[in-house]
C-alpha cells in the first residue's frame with residue numbers, strides 16, 4: 080500500500096532520512112519506536128502528505144503522494160479536539176468540512192450530493208461508548224473519552240490508512256490497554272492499515288505486527304522486528320511477549336549498525 084523509495088528529508092540542512100526506503104502492505108499494523116527527536120512524527124507527517132520528501136518518492140496504492148489524501152486518518156497525541164465544540168460536533172467536523180470542500184479537498188460543486196452526517200456520527204458515538212457524553216465539551220470528559228472522540232472523528236471519514244502519533248501517552252495504564260485493544264478490533268473490522276508512533280516498548284509490542292526501530296538520525300535502512308502475536312489480548316500474558324519486550328529494549332539500546 081505504501082512505498083517510500085529513496086526518500087531524503089531533513090530540516091535546516093540536517094538530514095533525518097537519507098535514501099530511506101520502506102514498504103507497508105495493506106492491512107498491516109506497524110509500530111514505530113525510537114528516542115525523542117529521532118524523526119518519528121516527521122515520518123508520519125511525510126506519510127500524511129503534510130511534508131514532501133526533498134528527494135525520492137512516496138507512493139500510496141501506486142499513486143505518488145503529493146498532498147493529504149482523503150482516506151488517510153491522522154490522530155495526534157493531544158487529540159486535536161476543538162475545546163469549544165461538543166463531542167458530537169467534534170466527531171462531525173471532518174464530515175462537515177468534506178461536505179463543504181468536497182471529498183478531494185476542493186470546493187464541492189453546488190450540486191454535489193450532500194453526504195449524510197447525523198447517522199454516521201451517531202453510529203460512531205454509540206459504537207465507541209460516547210453517546211452519553213455527546214453534548215459535553217472536551218474539557219468535561221476523561222482523557223480516555225477524549226481519545227475515543229478523536230478515534231470516532233477519524234473513523235467516521237472511512238479511512239483505509241490510520242496514522243497515530245503517541246495516541247495513548249497521557250492515559251493511565253488500564254485505559255491505555257483498553258484503547259489499544261479497541262484500536263486493534265477497529266483495525267480488523269474496518270480493514271485499516273495502521274501505523275502507530277510510540278515511546279512505549281510494551282505498546283509497540285502489543286500494537287505492531289511489525290515494529291520499526293529508529294536510532295539516532297540520519298536514518299538509512301530501517302531496523303524491523305517481526306512481531307506476529309500483536310493485537311491479541313492474551314499475547315500480553317505470554318513468555319513470547321516478554322521476550323519481544325526484552326528484544327526491543329536491547330535493539331533500542333544498541334548503537335546503529337550493531338542491531
Ligand SMILES: Nc1ncnc2c1ncn2[C@@H]1O[C@H](COP(=O)(O)OP(=O)(O)OP(=O)(O)O)[C@@H](O)[C@H]1O
Nearest residue numbers: 090091095113114115116117118119120121122278
Ligand atoms: N518544523 C521543524 N523545523 C525544524 N526542525 C524540526 C521541525 N520539526 C521537527 N524538527 C526537528 O526534527 C527532529 C525530529 O523531530 P520529530 O518531531 O519528527 O521527532 P520525534 O521522534 O517525533 O520526537 P518526539 O518523540 O520527541 O515527539 C527534532 O530534532 C526536531 O527538533
